[in-house]
Amino acid sequence: xxxxxxxxxYKVAKRGQDVALRCDPISGHxxxxxxxxxxxxxxxxxxxxxxxxxxxxxxxPSDRFFAERPEGSVSTLKIQRTQQEDSAVYLCASSLAxxxxxxxxxxxxxxxxx
Amino acid sequence: xxxxxxxxxxxxxxxxxxxxxxxxxxxxxxxxxLFWYKQPPSRQMILVIRQEAYKQQNATENRxxxxxQKAAKSFSLKISDSQLGDTAMYFCASRTGTASKLTFGTxxxxxxxx
Numbered sequence: 001x002x003x004x005x006x007x008x009x010y011k012v013a014k015r016g017q018d019v020a021l022r023c024d025p026i027s028g029h030x031x032x033x034x035x036x037x038x039x040x041x042x043x044x045x046x047x048x049x050x051x052x053x054x055x056x057x058x059x060x061p062s063d064r065f066f067a068e069r070p071e072g073s074v075s076t077l078k079i080q081r082t083q084q085e086d087s088a089v090y091l092c093a094s095s096l097a098x099x100x101x102x103x104x105x106x107x108x109x110x111x112x113x114x
Numbered sequence: 115x116x117x118x119x120x121x122x123x124x125x126x127x128x129x130x131x132x133x134x135x136x137x138x139x140x141x142x143x144x145x146x147x148l149f150w151y152k153q154p155p156s157r158q159m160i161l162v163i164r165q166e167a168y169k170q171q172n173a174t175e176n177r178x179x180x181x182x183q184k185a186a187k188s189f190s191l192k193i194s195d196s197q198l199g200d201t202a203m204y205f206c207a208s209r210t211g212t213a214s215k216l217t218f219g220t221x222x223x224x225x226x227x228x
Contacts, residue, residue, distance in 0.1 A: 031214065033214070033215065035216075040220075040221075041220055041221070042205050042207075042219050042220050042221050043159070043205070043216075043218050044218070045216065048215060055214065056214055056215065059215070089157060091157075091159065102161065102164075103161070105151075105158060105159035105160075106158075107156060107157050107158050108157045108158075110157075
């Protein structure tokens with residue numbers, strides 16, 4: 001595809017349920033990022049992959065959050081036992097490389113935990 | 115740690131007029147990048163303009179230009195000849211030369227009116 005795609009675009013989960021959010025980066029992009037954007041706030045960094053290696057997961061808020069990118073392309077962000085404070089838009093971004101910081105963002109997944 | 119501050123939660127400008135969005139940042143690094151992103155209601159984060167800290171010349175992209183004051187750690191965005199399509203949230207962001215993640219401000223909501 002021409003850009004970064006994310007699915008689903010909207011997800012409603014009951015508290016305690018597990019969810020999985022998918023990101024399809026631009027083909028050939030080695031770097032992939034996940035950000036969490038709470039309502040009315042700027043995006044906050046969650047984690048970063050270079051190919052299949054997760055090089056930085058310092059932004060993951062708890063051990064309920066897990067991300068993977070097993071083949072260096074598609075990535076999945078999994079949230080276990082969702083809580084209301086997990087409600088946010090989850091943005092994925094990819095980059096051909098680190099240099100220049102040209103990140104391309106997906107449209108995000110809006111997660112609502114009820 | 116890097117911080118980015120946007121002190122204007124909302125701004126309004128009439129079509130064809132000029133508006134300036136403010137941003138200040140704090141970093142101990144010498145090598146860093148600064149960005150302005152636009153996020154329309156569709157949530158797709160779009161890069162508007164970027165500035166490398168080592169470049170003294172202010173970046174310009176068509177109707178968008180920045181006023182980069184390195185000593186004051188200020189990075190404002192000027193939008194000339196505002197158009198209705200400029201209506202969006204605008205986020206200022208920074209990244210150090212060696213880091214992967216972007217640090218965002220809280221955003222400024224810009225409304226362009228007739």
